[in-house]
Amino acid sequence: MADYPSSTEVRRPAVLLLAVSAGKIDLQPVFWGLEEEGIPLEQHEATRGEAVVLAKEAAHMSPLNVGIGVSGVENKIVLHHRDLPADQPLFVIDLRSAPVKELRRLGMNAARLVKAEPLLLKDDVVPDLPPSPRAKQAAPVSDELVERIVQSVLAEMAKARGTLWKETASV
């Protein structure tokens, strides 16, 4: 059996992380993510199990209802919530390709799940720094663009003439 505490024990409020064969995996970024958001995380070792199953189990045991499962065998880390169907975890990250940033984000999301704050999603683009107001760059101007502008100005002028002419004619 796994050597993590049974669910009847009194536990302090924390997100629970269950890891199997995760000795070589650096889980620090996950901890940092939770720390920055101010939610504690407890790690326990499991002897076997798939990451998704572990995550679900951790969620059930966590007093905060949020669990993380890590498997060094599958190279996966999974974020789960107690109320979600077992086969529908919130996030699954492949550890072989995930940058540190993504692990930290998973930690932050675990904390935000507890705090009911908006999650950080992968496709959220961080807006680029707008140019400094003192260093405004002129947009590159192609000859084609100049040509188009000149054409449209000429067209407008012709139109204006036309209406003017019409007005005078009708007077």
Added chain:
Amino acid sequence: MPSMPYIAGVDVGNNTTEVAIAEIDGRGNPRFLSSSTVRTVGIKGTLRNAMGIIEALDQALKPVGLERSQLDLVLLNEATPVIGDIAMETITETVITESAMIGHNPSTPGGQGLGQGRTIALDQLRSSTNHQPYIVIVPGQVEFKDAAEQINAARSHGLNVAGAIVQKDDAVLIDNRLQQPIPIVDEVRYIDRIPLGMPAALEVAQPGRTIERLCNPYDIATLFHLDSEETKHVVPIARALMGTRSAVVIKTPKGDIEERRIPAGKITLIGHKQKAEVPVDEGADAIMEKLATICPLEEIRAEAGTNVGGMFEQVRKVMADLTDQPVSAIRVQDIIAVDTFKPQQVLGALAGEFAMGNAVGLAAMVHTHKLPMQRLARKLEEEIGVKTVVGGVEAEMAIRGALTTPGTKAPLATLDLGGGSTDASIINEAGEMRSVHLAGAGDMVTLLIDTELGLNDKELAEQIKTHPLAKVETLFHMRHEDGSVQFFDKPLDPRLFGRVVVLGDRGPIPLDIKHLLAQIVAVRQGAKKKVFVRNALRALERVAPAGNIRLIHFVVLVGGSGLDFEIPKMISDALFEYGVVTGRANVRGSEGPRNAVATGLVLAHAQQRRGSS
């Protein structure tokens, strides 16, 4: 026996095109068969409307198994030739030319309290021997552990580190690793713009509180030893920092901070005998007060070369094009001004912070003799091969339609809350009608919501205007704005989690803004009150006998905004004070506030038939 004729009443409005189909029996009584509503195609009164009309006709005919060719007559409304436009006029603007302040709400700042010192880059801390207090700047490439270590080391060497400004979201992580806590502000995007070696003050409030010192100009003056003249200059900073959880103020040598008042132009109100001028930057109340004193109002002009002037020109030009009249013949006949505020990116800000600039929202309205509805009727006739006539003035038709609401009879007033204009009509016992069209309606409410929330998204503002909000609190439930809770069988989209959502027709839309739910509700309701309640009162005053709303006993709301989930209540509340019974129309006992004009057209035509036979 000849078959009974089928008649279609068509009402082309600013936003929707509505159709009512009826058959007329032998005695000339109409029997309504069906109705439909579609979005108006093109500007009201233009030939492009025909597309929308055909679509609406088809939609109404299909369920009763009729073809367009079976119609005997199409009746088109004599559309009220009014067109409105809206604009936003900014009055004040905060300009900070030297980077001098950071005031923002990172979700997790570190430490708490006030720290004061000179700004210094983290990597210069080691070589410093000075014992004055420092505020450390930590750029994004530094890991939080290194930052904490270096700060701890500096302190053990006797340096006084009073606070830190961090680029990444690391404040809590750094703070937890410090031997002594200091206030830390993080997520400062433009950290490289912070001037070094300058006196700075940094404040972080406890969770659930907002800063107390740096939002007070006298506290800033105390911290930086400012004289009275300089204190005046920091007022916009203090104001911009109000309500944030953390803030930084840096004194720059040539810190040029000012709140600029922008010359917004003047409006000239020309009445029958009087004439008055109001500068737009005196605010909406001043404009509306002046407006109320000039009666009857004949024309409103705006100072050329200013923003208001440009807006007026635009309205007149559109109307001139539409009606084939010279621009000089078009007059602006009504405006409504509304005080509002506009979040503006502060020039020189370091974390993308905003300051609230004051603004005036304006809606203007132009009235001309006739919209080219005849032209549209001919075009429609060509397209569908059915005789099309323009019949009946819109306002009169609306009242006829509204009177089909069960429980109503003349005398009665209608309020048509549309997209472009607010119209009121009244009918007395003798059947005489009077109507008025005023500038400002649904589109202006949308504009106000869009600007005040800083959305820059008209579609989204429209959604916020027309739908209630909710907060998604767990993966399985949301709390509606009235406090009730709704649970779901399936987990909600993680993108909605923890967010305020608009309950749109196609499901909840997450809002990517930092406002609290209650703030968004306040903006939405404020915008509706400012435009609709004010305009309802203004419009009814104009049509009421002796200008006294108390002499009107029944008011029915027609038009799309009558369907809104809170506007009818707001107007009802406002009119209750005058002892007026207010309610939403229920045209023909089935259509709600919609279809009044289309129904009225059919009724008027049937009456004509009865009269002539």
